[in-house]
Amino acid sequence: MSASGSTAQPGAGWDEAQCMAALAQLEQLQAQIDDLRLAIPSIIEPFSQPPNPSTFKLYSQGVIGSQTGIKALNDTWRAPDVQEMLAHTKKSYEANPDLSTSTSVPSHGWIERERRERESRKGNGKHTAVENQGDRLDSEKISRIIAEIQEAQPNVKLEAQNDNRSITAQFVANSMRLSFKVNIERENDTQHKLTAECLGTSEPFLSITRCIASRPNANDLASLLNMVVAYKTVKGTSCAKCGKLLDDTTLIPTARRSRQIIGANDTLETVWEALHEACL
Numbered sequence: 426m427s428a429s430g431s432t433a434q435p436g437a438g439w440d441e442a443q444c445m446a447a448l449a450q451l452e453q454l455q456a457q458i459d460d461l462r463l464a465i466p467s468i469i470e471p472f473s474q475p476p477n478p479s480t481f482k483l484y485s486q487g488v489i490g491s492q493t494g495i496k497a498l499n500d501t502w503r504a505p506d507v508q509e510m511l512a513h514t515k516k517s518y519e520a521n522p523d524l525s526t527s528t529s530v531p532s533h534g535w536i537e538r539e540r541r542e543r544e545s546r547k548g549n550g551k552h553t554a555v556e557n558q559g560d561r562l563d564s565e566k567i568s569r570i571i572a573e574i575q576e577a578q579p580n581v582k583l584e585a586q587n588d589n590r591s592i593t594a595q596f597v598a599n600s601m602r603l604s605f606k607v608n609i610e611r612e613n614d615t616q617h618k619l620t621a622e623c624l625g626t627s628e629p630f631l632s633i634t635r636c637i638a639s640r641p642n643a644n645d646l647a648s649l650l651n652m653v654v655a656y657k658t659v660k661g662t663s664c665a666k667c668g669k670l671l672d673d674t675t676l677i678p679t680a681r682r683s684r685q686i687i688g689a690n691d692t693l694e695t696v697w698e699a700l701h702e703a704c705l
């Protein structure tokens with residue numbers, strides 16, 4: 426978080442990316458502290474055997490390894506961005522000591538989430554730079570696309586709002602209530618930018634938003650709405666790539682991607698599949 430973190434004032438409102446980077450740092454610190462639990466066992470372990478020529482060597486390795494671990498923890502702890510995070514946390518706690526909502530925040534997986542988030546932001550930057558596909562997306566076309574998808578998927582309610590500048594979708598899938606919001610920013614007649622989020626401040630909602638953000642064909646409204654609908658129609662009970670329900674960060678398949686297959690009459694058909702964020 427060096428770049429963004431160093432400019433943040435402790436106590437100022439942090440955005441989601443800063444909070445995620447801070448959680449990744451805390452997880453890193455926790456891992457270093459956990460590793461030190463082996464410090465004393467590794468020092469005394471050589472003495473549990475009858476003395477032999479390697480006893481002193483093993484003892485010395487245990488001591489040096491433990492000292493290195495303590496020094497590394499000390500260095501990480503004193504790093505300016507970690508100190509800044511701790512100061513921010515203290516200030517935030519003084520302002521509001523109610524920590525009840527933190528019980529819904531997972532304690533692991535932040536290092537990985539932060540890495541993916543950074544990568545997806547890089548990807549979004551690229552998409553924004555090549556927004557103009559020369560494909561006119563006026564209000565009439567937006568209404569037509571919504572009507573077509575709504576007709577094909579009556580179980581999902583798509584609602585256009587704000588003069589066709591945003592579309593919401595809400596439904597229950599796999600016993601989870603999902604709410605999506607798609608925003609259409611029309612800069613002029615030929616340029617538009619589509620953004621979408623799955624509402625929610627915890628996993629798996631955050632991961633769903635990241636998976637949608639890293640979609641191919643970022644400017645294709647029909648493809649984006651079909652992707653949203655696929656969260657209802659494709660059960661994410663196993664990943665199309667690895668076949669498992671949970672990935673390494675214990676997340677369910679939070680991505681939906683389409684694939685072309687050859688159908689019964691030799692025609693191309695689009696099928697949607699569920700995938701883990703890590704399996705994309």
Ligand SMILES: [Zn+2]
Pocket residue numbers: 664665666667668669672700701703704
């Ligand atoms: Zn997978």
